[in-house]
Amino acid sequence: MQSRRQFLKTAARGTAAAVAVSALGCAKPKRPNILFIMSDDHAKAAMSCYGSILNETPNLDRLAREGIKFKHCLCNNSICGPSRATILTGKYSHINGFMLNETTKFDGSQQTFPKLLQGVGYETAVIGKWHLGSAPTGFDYWDVLPGQGSYYDPEFIKNGETEQHQGYVTDIITDKALDWLQTRSDDTPFFLAYQHKAPHSNWQPAQRHKSLYADQELPVPDNYFDDYQTRSQAAWDNQMSIAEHLDLQYRNDPELYDPPDNLNEKELALWKYQYYIKNYLRCVKAVDENVGRILDYLDETGLADDYAIVVYTSIRGFSWASMAIMTNGSCTKSP
Numbered sequence: 544m545q546s547r548r549q550f551l552k553t554a555a556r557g558t559a560a561a562v563a564v565s566a567l568g569c570a571k572p573k574r575p576n577i578l579f580i581m582s583d584d585h586a587k588a589a590m591s592c593y594g595s596i597l598n599e600t601p602n603l604d605r606l607a608r609e610g611i612k613f614k615h616c617l618c619n620n621s622i623c624g625p626s627r628a629t630i631l632t633g634k635y636s637h638i639n640g641f642m643l644n645e646t647t648k649f650d651g652s653q654q655t656f657p658k659l660l661q662g663v664g665y666e667t668a669v670i671g672k673w674h675l676g677s678a679p680t681g682f683d684y685w686d687v688l689p690g691q692g693s694y695y696d697p698e699f700i701k702n703g704e705t706e707q708h709q710g711y712v713t714d715i716i717t718d719k720a721l722d723w724l725q726t727r728s729d730d731t732p733f734f735l736a737y738q739h740k741a742p743h744s745n746w747q748p749a750q751r752h753k754s755l756y757a758d759q760e761l762p763v764p765d766n767y768f769d770d771y772q773t774r775s776q777a778a779w780d781n782q783m784s785i786a787e788h789l790d791l792q793y794r795n796d797p798e799l800y801d802p803p804d805n806l807n808e809k810e811l812a813l814w815k816y817q818y819y820i821k822n823y824l825r826c827v828k829a830v831d832e833n834v835g836r837i838l839d840y841l842d843e844t845g846l847a848d849d850y851a852i853v854v855y856t857s858i859r860g861f862s863w864a865s866m867a868i869m870t871n872g873s874c875t876k877s878p
Contacts, residue, residue: 573732573849573850574663574664574665574732574850575732575850575851575852576732576733576734576846576849576850576851576852577660577665577732577733577734577735577851577852577854578735578737578837578841578851578852578853578854579734579735579736579737579854579856580737580738580739580834580837580853580854580855580856581630581736581737581738581739581855581856581857581858582738582739582741582742582830582855582856582857582858583623583672583738583739583740583741583742583743583857583858584742584743584744584857584858584859584861585742585827585830585857585860585861586857586860586861587860589742589823589824589827590603590604590607591603591604592604592606592607592608592612593607593612596762597761597762597820597824598824598827598828600827600831601831601835602831602832602834602835602838603831603834603855605835605838606834606838606853606855610853616860618858618859618860619635619636620635620636620642621859622642622643622644623644623674623743623858623859624641624643624644624645624649624674624675624676625641625642625643625644626858626859627649627673627674627675627858628640628641628649628675630858631649631655631656631657631681632653632654632655632656633656639653640653641675644674645676645690647676648675648676648677649675649676649677650677651677651678651679651680651681652680655680655681656681657669657681657682657734657736658680658681660681660734661681661683664731664732665731665732665733665734666683666727666728666731666732666733666734667681667682667683667684667733667734667735667736668682668683668684668685668686668723668727668733668734668735668736669682669684669685669686669687669735669736669738670684670685670686670687670716670719670720670723670735670736670737670738671686671687671688671716671719671720671736671737671738671739671740672687672688672691672692672716672738672739672740672743673685673687673688673738674688674690674691674692678700678703682736684702684723685700685701685702686699686700686701686702686719686723687699687700687738688700688712688740689705691740691743692712692740693712694711694712694713694740694741694747694826695710695711695712695747696708696709696710697712697715697740699715699719711749711750711829712739712740712741713739713740713741713749713826713829713830713833714749714829714833716737716738716739716740716833717737717833717836717837720735720737720837721836721837721840723735724840724844724846737837739830739833741826741827741829741830742823742824742826742827742830742861744792745792745793745799746792746819746822746823746825746826747799747822747826748822748825748826748828748829749825749828749829752825752828752829753825755821755824755825755828756821756824756825757821760817761817761820761821761824763813763816767812767813767816768809768812785812785815785816785819786811786812786815789815789818789819790802800818802814802815802818834855838853841853
């Protein structure tokens with residue numbers, strides 16, 4: 544049986560809440576640099592390393608191929624902010640105090656793992672989506688989106704000061720992460736939380752990806768028109784069905800969402816599915832590309848060989864059961 548240290552020395556990179564380690568062959572290795580990559584609502588069914596039949600994620604697949612791929616993982620709270628709070632604290636929501644988005648603020652005075660890393664000499668930073676209502680603590684540097692953030696021309700709050708940026712949010716977050724990596728102190732190990740908004744709704748792809756999948760008809764789940772007769776009350780109460788509720792995601796953006804007028808109810812439901820799944824996967828594409836940019840930087844600078852840990856995960860796996868499967872345009876109330 545391997546010891547913990549032996550395991551860390553022989554692991555490479557990992558994905559979907561997976562860990563990757565590479566070490567120099569020295570008797571007393573340096574403390575590892577840690578890159579923690581977290582996306583938002585990325586389903587494993589949208590990763591080719593997990594057998595996706597819809598899309599390819601070559602950079603995430605590289606992590607899975609060279610490292611450890613977790614197949615059995617648990618999200619302690621599948622709501623956005625509360626999931627982040629449980630990851631930061633290692634505590635359930637009723638203990639860390641953050642149980643709902645928007646209505647509560649994360650208590651940053653409590654212990655978190657970035658604070659523990661700070662305490663042993665790590666330089667820490669968080670860049671990208673935060674969504675906890677309060678300013679980050681435990682980080683020497685922070686540059687985060689306010690609330691959910693915007694896909695296009697987003698604002699960021701950098702160490703308390705709001706700045707406007709031009710461009711696509713997934714690219715900008717990566718630009719900022721690379722800038723920080725290039726200017727950080729070389730004398731201390733680092734922990735960087737590099738956190739994407741994508742592929743959270745509403746799904747707005749980068750300009751370069753807007754025609755991706757345009758000439759394809761992506762497969763529709765067999766039970767897309769489930770009548771809910773064998774489903775629990777929670778399924779009846781949800782407001783995440785594509786046929787009924789997708790419009791709510793885009794009601795303020797007619798340029799992005801313009802359903803045809805000449806479709807019957809079933810045809811419209813199928814059109815909505817294609818619209819949803821393609822834009823979702825287009826957002827995933829940008830995440831994969833930008834993870835590739837970060838991995839390339841680690842390789843080019845030698846950080847990948849210098850005892851670095853890389854983690855890729857999502858705040859939750861995203862319930863395709865509610866968005867892409869348990870969808871029925873006619874069910875509006877419980878029987």
